[in-house]
Amino acid sequence: MSMLLDVKGVTKRYGGLTANADITFDVNQGEILGIIGPNGAGKSTLFDLITGFQPLDAGRVFFDGHEITGMRPDRIASRGVARTFQKLKPFPDLTVTENVIVGALVRTGDMKQARDHALEALAFTDLLEKRNHFARELSTGQRKRLELARGLAMKPRMILMDEVTGGVDQRTIPGLVDLVLELKRQGVTIVTIEHNMQVMMRISDRILALYAGRRIAFGKPEDVRQDPAVVDAYLGTTTHAA
Amino acid sequence: MASDRARMLEAARSERLWPRPPLWAIGLGIAGAAFLLAYPFLFKTPFSHHLMILILLYALMAQSWNVVAGLSGQISLGHAIFFGIGAYSSTVLFIKFGITPWIGLLVGMAISALAAIAIGVPTLRLRGHYFAIATLLIGSSVQIIVQRWDWVGAASGLYIPINRTSPWYYLQFHTSKVPYYYLALGAAALAYLVVWRIQRSRFGFRLQALRDEPDAAASLGIAVARHKVMAFMISAAMMSVAGTFYGQYVLVLDPERLLSADISIFVLLMTVLGGSGTLFGPALGAAILIPLSEYSRIWFGGTGRTIDLIIYGLLILAVCIWRPSGILSLFEERIRRRGGRTS
Amino acid sequence: MSRDLIIQAIVSGILMGLIYALVAVGLSLIFGLMEIVNFAHGEFLMLAMFAAFWFWALAGLDPLLSLPFVAAILALAGVVVHFGIIRPLLKAPMLAQVCGTFGLAVALRAMAQFLWTPDFRTITNPWIAGRVQIGGIFIGQPQLMAGAICLLSFVALWLFVTRTETGLGLQATAQDRQAAAVMGIPTERMFALGWAIGLGCVGVAGTLLSTFFYIFPDVGVNFALLAFVTVALGGFGSILGSLVAGLLIGLVESLGGLLLDPSYKTVIVFGLYLAVVIVRPNGLFGRF
Numbered sequence: 001m002s003m004l005l006d007v008k009g010v011t012k013r014y015g016g017l018t019a020n021a022d023i024t025f026d027v028n029q030g031e032i033l034g035i036i037g038p039n040g041a042g043k044s045t046l047f048d049l050i051t052g053f054q055p056l057d058a059g060r061v062f063f064d065g066h067e068i069t070g071m072r073p074d075r076i077a078s079r080g081v082a083r084t085f086q087k088l089k090p091f092p093d094l095t096v097t098e099n100v101i102v103g104a105l106v107r108t109g110d111m112k113q114a115r116d117h118a119l120e121a122l123a124f125t126d127l128l129e130k131r132n133h134f135a136r137e138l139s140t141g142q143r144k145r146l147e148l149a150r151g152l153a154m155k156p157r158m159i160l161m162d163e164v165t166g167g168v169d170q171r172t173i174p175g176l177v178d179l180v181l182e183l184k185r186q187g188v189t190i191v192t193i194e195h196n197m198q199v200m201m202r203i204s205d206r207i208l209a210l211y212a213g214r215r216i217a218f219g220k221p222e223d224v225r226q227d228p229a230v231v232d233a234y235l236g237t238t239t240h241a242a
Numbered sequence: 243m244a245s246d247r248a249r250m251l252e253a254a255r256s257e258r259l260w261p262r263p264p265l266w267a268i269g270l271g272i273a274g275a276a277f278l279l280a281y282p283f284l285f286k287t288p289f290s291h292h293l294m295i296l297i298l299l300y301a302l303m304a305q306s307w308n309v310v311a312g313l314s315g316q317i318s319l320g321h322a323i324f325f326g327i328g329a330y331s332s333t334v335l336f337i338k339f340g341i342t343p344w345i346g347l348l349v350g351m352a353i354s355a356l357a358a359i360a361i362g363v364p365t366l367r368l369r370g371h372y373f374a375i376a377t378l379l380i381g382s383s384v385q386i387i388v389q390r391w392d393w394v395g396a397a398s399g400l401y402i403p404i405n406r407t408s409p410w411y412y413l414q415f416h417t418s419k420v421p422y423y424y425l426a427l428g429a430a431a432l433a434y435l436v437v438w439r440i441q442r443s444r445f446g447f448r449l450q451a452l453r454d455e456p457d458a459a460a461s462l463g464i465a466v467a468r469h470k471v472m473a474f475m476i477s478a479a480m481m482s483v484a485g486t487f488y489g490q491y492v493l494v495l496d497p498e499r500l501l502s503a504d505i506s507i508f509v510l511l512m513t514v515l516g517g518s519g520t521l522f523g524p525a526l527g528a529a530i531l532i533p534l535s536e537y538s539r540i541w542f543g544g545t546g547r548t549i550d551l552i553i554y555g556l557l558i559l560a561v562c563i564w565r566p567s568g569i570l571s572l573f574e575e576r577i578r579r580r581g582g583r584t585s
Numbered sequence: 586m587s588r589d590l591i592i593q594a595i596v597s598g599i600l601m602g603l604i605y606a607l608v609a610v611g612l613s614l615i616f617g618l619m620e621i622v623n624f625a626h627g628e629f630l631m632l633a634m635f636a637a638f639w640f641w642a643l644a645g646l647d648p649l650l651s652l653p654f655v656a657a658i659l660a661l662a663g664v665v666v667h668f669g670i671i672r673p674l675l676k677a678p679m680l681a682q683v684c685g686t687f688g689l690a691v692a693l694r695a696m697a698q699f700l701w702t703p704d705f706r707t708i709t710n711p712w713i714a715g716r717v718q719i720g721g722i723f724i725g726q727p728q729l730m731a732g733a734i735c736l737l738s739f740v741a742l743w744l745f746v747t748r749t750e751t752g753l754g755l756q757a758t759a760q761d762r763q764a765a766a767v768m769g770i771p772t773e774r775m776f777a778l779g780w781a782i783g784l785g786c787v788g789v790a791g792t793l794l795s796t797f798f799y800i801f802p803d804v805g806v807n808f809a810l811l812a813f814v815t816v817a818l819g820g821f822g823s824i825l826g827s828l829v830a831g832l833l834i835g836l837v838e839s840l841g842g843l844l845l846d847p848s849y850k851t852v853i854v855f856g857l858y859l860a861v862v863i864v865r866p867n868g869l870f871g872r873f
Contacts, residue, residue, distance in 0.1 A: 051461065073460040082461070089458035091451050093519070095578055102451045105444045106463040112259050114444070123251040131254065132581035154462065317683045364863055370679045371622040372862050375813045379855040382810060386851055507691055514684050548699045555692025558684055563673045566681030 004029045004158055004189050010049055010059030012042075019045040021213045022059070027158070027206075032180070032190045034204030034221075036197070038233070041210040043193045044086055047160050051083050052076045064157065078106060082151030083160040086193075088143045090150075092136035096127055099135050099146060103153035114153075121153040125179060141168040148179065158189040165196050177203060201225065209233070257582030260442060264577075278427060282420045291419040295491065297532045298426040299484055302433050303505070304512035304524030306480035309437060311510070312518030313446065314473040315453030316366060317374045320381025322505040323361075324354045324478040326388065328485025329500055333400050334393075336412075343413040347486045354482035355475040362474040367467055385501040400495040413490040422491055429487060430525075433480050438521055440476075449473055450519070504551075511558050517568030526570055589721035594843045595836065600728045602835020603735035603828075607790040608808055609815035610742065610827040611783030617759040617822025618779040621671060621682055625690035627809025629784050631697060633659050633791025634800045638706055641795075647712045649730070652792045659788030663780035671780070672773075690809075697802035706800040713796065731793035738789055739828055742782070746824060755779060759822055810851065811838070814858040820868030829869060 005027040012020040020042045027033045037043050048054040050061055052073040060069045068076050077083075082103075091099050100118035101111075108114050122128050125145040130138065138146060144164060151159050164180070165173050177199055184190060184203075194200045200207065200221075207224040209217040217227040224230055262268075277284075281294055303325065310316050331353050332346025341349075365376040389397045405412045415421045440446040452459040452466045460466055489495055509524075512531055517523025535550050542549050561568065612626050623629075633655050640651035666689075674685045713730045716723045746752035757765035758775040766772050798804070815834050819826030834854065841853045861868065 053457065053460070072465070073457075074463050074465045077461055077463040085458065085461070089455040091454040091458065093454055094447075094450060095581070097581070098447065098450075098578075102447050102459070102464075103462050105447060109444050111442065111444070115259055116255055119251060119254045122254075123247050126247070128247065128250045128254060132579050134575070134579070150458075150462065311680060315680065317680055319683075319687065364859060368862055368866070371616075371620075371683065372817065372866075374624075374683050375622070375817070376859065376862070379810055379814070379851070379858055383852045383855045386848065390848060507687075510684060511688070514680070518680060545699060548695050551695035552692050552699060555688045555690070555695060558688025559670065559692065562677060562681040562685035562688065563670065566677040 002029050003027070004064055005050070005191070006062040007046075007050065008060045008062075010046065010061065011057045012045055012049055012054065013057050018213050020049065023210070023213075023215050024059075025208050025215065025218050027189060027191055029157075029189055030184065030187055031205040032184055032192065032203055034200045034207045035191065035193045035210065036195075036200055036207060037210035040212075042213040043210055044162055046210070047083060047162055047193070050076075051081060051160065077154070080154075080157035081160070082154050082156035082158070084144075084147040084151055084162050084164065086162040086166070088140070088147055090135035090138070090143050090146050093134065095132050095134055096122065096138070096146060097131045100149045100153045103150040106154045117155070118149075118153050121149040124152065124182075125149040126175070141172045144168060144176070145179075152183070152188075156188065158191065159183070161190065161192040163193055163195065165194065165199055173199065254582075259582060261577050261580050261582055267573075267577075282423050288419055291423055293533065293536055295419060295423055295426050296536070297528050298423075298430045299488060299491075300508065300512060300528040300532055301525040302426075302430040303481055303484045303509045304516070304528050305430075305433050305437055306477045306484070307509040308513045308518060308520075308524045309440070309480065310474050310477035312513055312520070312523070313437075313440070313453065314449040314470055315370070316470055316474065317370060318377045318474075318477075318506075319374050319510070320377035320379075320384075320503075320506055321477075321481055321509055322501050322503065323381055323384050324357065324481035325485040325488070325505055326384065326497070326501040327354045327357060327478075328482030328487075329489035329495055330388070330394055330400070330485075331482070332486040333402055333489050333495055336402065337400060342411055343486060343490050344411075347483060350482045350486045351479040354478040358475040358478035359471060362471045363467075366470040366474065381501070381503065381506060385497060388497045388501060395495065395497075397497065399497055402489065402493040402495075404493065414493065426487060429483055433483070434521065434525070436476075436480075441521060445469070445472070507551075507554065511554050514558060514566075514568055515561050517570035517574065520568065520570040520574045523568050523570045527568075587721075590843065591840075592720075593722045594839045596722060596724055597728065598836040598839030599832055600724070600732040600835070601839065602832035603732045603739075604790050604794060604831075605808075605811050605815050605834050606828045606831025607735045607738055607786050609812045609819065609831055610739070610824055611786040612812050613816045613819065613821055613823060613827045614755075614759075614779050615783045616816065618755070618762075619671070619675060619776055621674065621686070622813075623783070624683065624686040624809070625693060626787065626812055627805030627807075628690045628693035628697075629659060629662065629787045629805070630791045630794070630808050631800075631802060631805035632662075632693065633788045634795045634798070634804060635697065635701065636788075637792040637795040638708060638800050641708050641711075648708060648792045648796050649712055652734075652789060655792045656785045656788035659791070660781040660785035663782075663784035664777045666784070667777045667780040671776070690805075694802055694805070701802065703802055708795055708800075711796045725797055727793075727796040731796065734789065734793055738786060739824070742786070743824055745782075751778070807851070811854060814854050814861075816868070817858055818861045818868055820870040823868070823870035826868055826870030 003026050007026065008024050010020055010023045023046060035043050049056050052071050055070060060067060062068065063079060063081060068079065097118055100121050101114045104114035104117040122131055125148050127142065127145055127149060130142060135146060164176055180190060180203060204221055206219060207221050208215065209224055209230050211233045216229040216233060217224045282291060307318065307321055310318055328350040331350035332343045335341040335346040335349060336343055361380060365373050368376065388394060394400065405414055406416055409415045448459065448464045448469055451462065452464055452469055456466050512527030513524045515530065516525065516527030538550050539547065608630055612623055615621060615623050636655045636658060637648045637651055640646040640654065641648060670685065670689065674682050711727060713726045715726050717726055717729065746755060754770045755775055755778060757770055758772055762772050811834060815827060815830045818833065819830030837857060838850055838854060842850055
């Protein structure tokens with residue numbers, strides 16, 4: 001397997017607080033990397049650093065062999081890196097289809113083609129019924145799928161998902177998980193931040209565990225789960241996979 | 243389930259790309275266009291021509307503000323600057339160098355676009371409020387500077403020498419306002435066509451995206467800063483066209499009027515009232531407010547301008563409190579909800 | 586350029602700066618609390634000046650006597666504006682928020698012009714009048730009194746915000762309104778209080794200005810522009826910031842007018858604004 005994302009020694013400080021300290025990991029093409037850690041461990045900051053939304057204080061990031069450290073977020077996105085946000089950001093005054101068309105426009109300038117790609121993404125995330133509704137009218141679960149659809153319409157090589165199962169109805173989680181697995185089948189590399197341990201253990205090929213801004217474990221799920229540092233950090237919160 | 247989805251997808255793909263307004267709206271549009279084309283022959287008085295010329299001019303200016311504020315969300319409170327640049331560029335070129343106002347028009351657009359870059363690059367990355375304040379300050383500063391700059395006439399302004407030969411070359415028509423009318427109509431129509439195309443283009447979609455959620459837009463490959471500046475440039479160029487035209491229409495350039503906050507206020511109000519971000523909102527706003535303004539001046543004389551402003555101010559306030567998206571937003575939204583349905 | 590002229594400019598710059606600071610602190614407080622820029626701030630200053638004028642012209646009250654009344658009227662106006670106008674605007678998109686208070690400004694200015702004509706007015710024989718001479722420098726007594734009262738107001742405001750429970754409630758709401766609400770601090774009331782204090786300060790500043798400045802409908806426009814720059818420089822939400830920035834702006838304006846062309850004051854101030862917001866977007870002191 002070839003390495004798609006290579007993160008070396010990434011550090012971010014805010015005054016006296018170190019949000020990310022010297023974090024190193026990599027993601028192989030076609031795999032699912034799960035990132036776990038308690039609140040405040042620095043997971044979303046890591047996403048911001050990788051995708052160019054915040055400047056790094058130290059470290060380097062490589063995507064597909066090219067260095068993307070410090071690049072503007074739109075340049076990184078054009079290279080095939082999609083991301084969702086923990087705090088959802090749909091375009092409220094655009095319809096669902098129009099929202100997703102914005103994503104599709106990364107790959108094509110032809111509006112008809114963009115519309116068709118958007119519809120495919122909407123079909124994939126099961127949002128076709130709502131395609132002419134305005135984004136502000138959607139429920140939280142639907143908005144999560146909209147963000148996903150928008151990113152997918154970019155036809156990305158890699159997608160960074162921030163808490164995809166967060167704050168949604170329990171019943172919709174299996175559907176979301178199926179989506180993620182189907183994405184993997186289609187060859188998209190996925191990095192996902194998750195709180196839901198069961199989901200995490202089930203779908204991830206490898207796991208990166210963060211605590212207080214540091215990497216405390218990185219490897220296969222079974223190994224990470226038994227890692228003493230992880231057990232220590234998560235005492236009482238790990239659950240056995242069903 | 244999967245086959246349902248497949249069928250829905252096929253149905254969706256075969257739909258029209260752009261939603262179509264209801265038949266009655268299209269009919270109204272055609273009637274409106276016919277009315278505008280025939281107007282000077284339906285109404286013959288110079289005043290009625292003057293009124294409509296002003297409406298068309300402001301419809302153009304309001305649309306310009308719509309591009310930068312309605313489509314891309316950058317609130318400019320000093321838009322009169324570009325109006326002034328347009329008027330002064332063509333006038334100075336004509337008075338000092340004898341260059342025809344047609345060329346002056348293009349030069350004005352170019353200078354306005356450059357000014358937009360000069361102003362926009364440092365200020366557009368500021369948060370919305372800071373940018374609005376910056377435009378307020380620049381608007382005020384430019385007026386002060388022009389009023390003290392002798393080369394462009396300082397506070398007394400400039401007078402375009404009257405030339406009755408070759409009206410189309412000198413862009414002055416003295417026997418009738420009708421040519422002015424069709425020029426204004428042409429300019430406005432062109433501007434609206436441009437915005438119509440923008441709304442259906444990748445550029446237009448990207449502007450609306452960055453207006454609503456700049457971070458999400460960036461994550462979708464949109465170069466936010468660059469797009470904001472481009473929208474500002476387009477807006478400035480449009481405003482400049484109106485300025486050049488106005489200069490040739492009144493033949494007198496008075497910095498007190500041309501660069502005044504009133505103009506900035508008017509275009510803002512018209513667009514907000516009619517519907518910011520919609521295609522015809524600015525025109526509707528102009529069509530409502532210009533007659534109001536002209537007639538209040540007739541009825542109330544000198545204090546007309548003051549009463550105007552009281553009404554406008556309260557109107558903006560009322561619209562912002564009760565219906566911030568303006569009159570036409572409801573209508574255009576309903577059209578978009580229909581999607582591409584062929585029924 | 587004599588040394589005396591420069592010192593004169595510095596002194597009058599500081600005194601005017603204190604007024605700019607008091608005008609700006611209201612703006613700063615309101616933005617710190619609810620992220621709304623009050624584009625009508627200058628017009629409220631103008632209304633305060635007119636209120637002081639009419640108290641004097643119609644009731645014979647010297648501005649120093651009518652000061653508490655004008656401040657109270659403006660504070661009340663602040664509460665009314667909050668509940669009547671700002672509360673609905675808070676739910677609207679930013680375009681509506683900016684245009685809303687902007688529209689209010691336009692309406693107030695035009696109303697003043699309609700009711701009271703564009704004529705310039707002055708209060709011709711205030712209690713505190715005349716000039717004081719120190720060395721080669723002349724300082725107007727009204728300006729001196731104004732500066733002193735402004736400073737006192739700042740001290741009072743500072744003490745209120747940092748030492749009283751209500752004041753701390755304001756700070757809390759400004760920093761994180763949801764957290765503050767969860768702790769029992771009523772957000773709506775804090776907002777209204779913010780407006781009351783903000784416009785109350787404007788009331789004080791306006792009354793003081795009326796003792797030595799021309800009073801006319803458009804007088805608020807320039808003060809508003811200066812207030813925006815002051816707040817941007819001092820940092821939205823910072824009382825100390827407004828004070829320091831106000832003094833700086835007063836000095837820059839005064840010395841700039843002396844050394845360069847006085848009619849380009851706005852341009853100079855604009856340059857300063859641009860420099861500040863680009864180099865240091867949070868201003869000198871950021872939040873409270």
